[in-house]
Amino acid sequence: MVHRKRRAIVCGTKFGRVYLKAFLDPAVPFELAGILGRGSDRTRRCAERYGVPLLTSVAEVPDDVEAACVVVGAGAGGGEGAILAQALMDRGIHVLEEHPLLPSELADCLRTAHRNGVQFHFNTHYVTIAPVRAFIDAARRLAALGPLSFVDAACSIQVAYTLFDILGEALGGVRPWAFVPPAPWPEAVSRIAASAPPYRTLEGVLAGVPLTLRVQNELDPRDPDNHSHQLHRITIGGRGGCLTLVDTHGPVVWTSRLHLPASAAPLAAIDEAPEAHLDYPTVAWALDGPPPTHRQVLGQVWPRGVVQALTRLAAAIDAGTPPLERGQYHLAVCEAWRQATRLLGFPAPPSARETAPVPPGAILSDARAQEIVRP
Structure with missing residues (x-):
C-alpha cells in the first residue's frame, strides 16, 4: 500500500x-x-x-x-x-x-x-548524518561493555551547539554536567606566541564522564561559515581503548590500549609474551569505500541527514508522540551549551592570516595530500 x-x-x-x-x-x-x-x-x-x-x-x-x-x-x-x-x-x-x-x-x-x-x-543536523550516527551507535556499544573513562573533544564555535547533542546521544544524555572556567595564558607565554591561540580549553563533566573540550573560539562576522580548523573531533575512552570520530564525516576509529602483561617481565623479548591480546590489531575502523569529497558532503551526505530528520518527524506525527518527551532532552542540551559558551567568552575574530584570501595550493588536492601523508 x-x-x-x-x-x-x-x-x-x-x-x-x-x-x-x-x-x-x-x-x-x-x-x-x-x-x-x-x-x-x-x-x-x-x-x-x-x-x-x-x-x-x-x-x-x-x-x-x-x-x-x-x-x-x-x-x-x-x-x-x-x-x-x-x-x-x-x-x-x-x-x-x-x-x-x-x-x-x-x-x-x-x-x-x-x-x-x-x-x-x-x-542539530550533524547528529543525523551517517558517519556521526555510526559513531554514536559505536559509543553506545562501548558503554554497554563497562564505564566510560573520559571524553576528549574539539570543535569550532560554529558547531559547539551540535557537539553537545552528539555527545548527549553518545552518552545517553548530558546530565549531570559541570564545567571549570578556562584559565588564561600567563603573560610570559602569550608574549612569545606568534599569534593569539585559536582554541580555548574547557574541562568538566558531562553525563558524569570527565570531559576535556577544546573550542576554536573564533568567528568572522563577515564570513561566519568559514575559517574553522575542524568541525567535530571526538574521542571517548573505555578500559580497552579509545573510540574516535576523526572528523564529522568520518572515519570512526577504535584504538586498542597497549597493555604489557606481567608475564613479559622475566622474558628476554617483550613480544614473546604468550597473551593473545598482543596479536590484536592496534586500530580498527569503519569506512565503507573512499571518504567523501566536500562536494559529496554538501550534495549527498548532508541532504541524507535531513531525510533522516524528516523521517523521524513523520513517524512522530503518525504516532502522536508528545513533543515534550524529546524536548526535555534538547532543553538540557541547550542549557549545557549556554553554560559552556558563557565560560568560553565572546568569540574573537580570526587572525588576519586566516581571513586573508586563500593562496593557490593552500587547499590540497587528493594527490598532494597523499604526497604529504605517504611520502
Missing part, C-alpha cells in the same frame, strides 16, 4: 538549500509544496529550480501544507526563526527547526506545539 506523502515547505534558502535537496530523495516522507522566504534572487532561483511556489508570509502558506522546515536563524544570531516556527504551529503546521535556539526559545516552541497539538522537532 502506497501512503500519500504529506505536503511540506522549506523556510529559508541559505542552509535551507540542503533541506531542499533532501526532497529529491525518493525516501523522504514529504512532498515539497513551496518555499517561504523574503523573495531574494537566491530564493526565487530555488523556487524555479524545484518548481514550487515562492511564499513571502505565513498567511500565504496553503491550507493543505502539514509540515514546515524552519531553516532560519533565531535569537542566537539575531534572527526570528523561533517566532516564525510558532506562527506556523499556530496554524496547525508541524515544524522541524534547524539549530540553534536559545533555551527560552526552545521552551516557547515546545509550549506552542503542545498548545496546538502539533509536532515540534529540533534538528
Whole structure:
C-alpha cells in the first residue's frame, strides 16, 4: 500500500538549500509544496529550480501544507526563526527547526506545539548524518561493555551547539554536567606566541564522564561559515581503548590500549609474551569505500541527514508522540551549551592570516595530500 506523502515547505534558502535537496530523495516522507522566504534572487532561483511556489508570509502558506522546515536563524544570531516556527504551529503546521535556539526559545516552541497539538522537532543536523550516527551507535556499544573513562573533544564555535547533542546521544544524555572556567595564558607565554591561540580549553563533566573540550573560539562576522580548523573531533575512552570520530564525516576509529602483561617481565623479548591480546590489531575502523569529497558532503551526505530528520518527524506525527518527551532532552542540551559558551567568552575574530584570501595550493588536492601523508 502506497501512503500519500504529506505536503511540506522549506523556510529559508541559505542552509535551507540542503533541506531542499533532501526532497529529491525518493525516501523522504514529504512532498515539497513551496518555499517561504523574503523573495531574494537566491530564493526565487530555488523556487524555479524545484518548481514550487515562492511564499513571502505565513498567511500565504496553503491550507493543505502539514509540515514546515524552519531553516532560519533565531535569537542566537539575531534572527526570528523561533517566532516564525510558532506562527506556523499556530496554524496547525508541524515544524522541524534547524539549530540553534536559545533555551527560552526552545521552551516557547515546545509550549506552542503542545498548545496546538502539533509536532515540534529540533534538528542539530550533524547528529543525523551517517558517519556521526555510526559513531554514536559505536559509543553506545562501548558503554554497554563497562564505564566510560573520559571524553576528549574539539570543535569550532560554529558547531559547539551540535557537539553537545552528539555527545548527549553518545552518552545517553548530558546530565549531570559541570564545567571549570578556562584559565588564561600567563603573560610570559602569550608574549612569545606568534599569534593569539585559536582554541580555548574547557574541562568538566558531562553525563558524569570527565570531559576535556577544546573550542576554536573564533568567528568572522563577515564570513561566519568559514575559517574553522575542524568541525567535530571526538574521542571517548573505555578500559580497552579509545573510540574516535576523526572528523564529522568520518572515519570512526577504535584504538586498542597497549597493555604489557606481567608475564613479559622475566622474558628476554617483550613480544614473546604468550597473551593473545598482543596479536590484536592496534586500530580498527569503519569506512565503507573512499571518504567523501566536500562536494559529496554538501550534495549527498548532508541532504541524507535531513531525510533522516524528516523521517523521524513523520513517524512522530503518525504516532502522536508528545513533543515534550524529546524536548526535555534538547532543553538540557541547550542549557549545557549556554553554560559552556558563557565560560568560553565572546568569540574573537580570526587572525588576519586566516581571513586573508586563500593562496593557490593552500587547499590540497587528493594527490598532494597523499604526497604529504605517504611520502
